Amino acid sequence: MSGRERWALVLQQHQIKPSYPRLRIYTYLVMSRTHPTADEIYMALIHDMPTLSKMTVYNTLKILVEKGLARLISIEEHEARYDANISLHGHFKCTVCDRVYDFPISEHNVQVQGLDGFQITERDLFLRGICPECTQSSTAATP
Amino acid sequence: MSGRERWALVLQQHQIKPSYPRLRIYTYLVMSRTHPTADEIYMALIHDMPTLSKMTVYNTLKILVEKGLARLISIEEHEARYDANISLHGHFKCTVCDRVYDFPISEHNVQVQGLDGFQITERDLFLRGICPECTQSSTAATP
DNA sequence: TTCTCTGCAAACGCTTTGCACGGAT
């Protein structure tokens, strides 16, 4: 089974009709490790699919989130990023280069007191700061 | 010392000129426990201050965040919420009533592995789900 | 006077809405 077929099956299993645009968008999201925005996905696919509309990207991403195949990362307001990795993990955003990194977390990171009676459906641990690469280039630039 | 004077002093200590609009905005943010948006702050103050502009609210909030007197909560994209409580704590957002609750967290909640070399400046633990109040009303409505 | 703050108006960018075409069943 090819990669494309495999993801088509995943879509079907989640009650999403695997149309060509949807399949391409989902496959791109799965492959990419950069937590792309809707616009970045659109820009990456428009070369291959000249008729693709940004609308379809928005629609598809919305469906993927609803069906639990993707997560919406709102680590920074005004930019909605998406992640097809739906397992428990944290996100670090570099405030210099704007890249978003994954890092492993465990249950005890998100185990909290004082929320008795609250039904928790989503957990996000967001860190912000400067990544090693940007730290290095800034110290190098300041001799 | 009145409450107003006290917050004026805090502003001064953070190199923010305590103009009347700034003082009112900051005082409102400190008193409110609802993590208001810029628009909510504007709506709350416009009755008392008919000449207040939304611009001034945006400007003031930006300065407060820069100077470390407030935190920007991006628990939900497309709405920027602000919190004058800058101590370590988590946020829970009810997806039904949209309220944002505080809850206590400790250092071990945000202690993570795999980020050696990363300079961390901000930590956010966001939970989403349904609050007790909304859970109760929804079960009551489903007999 | 000089500098900063305020606040109007307009622009901006991302996202949503309304609707019509087209392809699949």
Added chain:
DNA sequence: ATCCGTGCAAAGCGTTTGCAGAGAA
């Protein structure tokens, strides 16, 4: 023939920008 997905155009909303007038030092 019907239904659903696609995608154009336009509107919507929160936020930012440019600038001018007012006020404090």
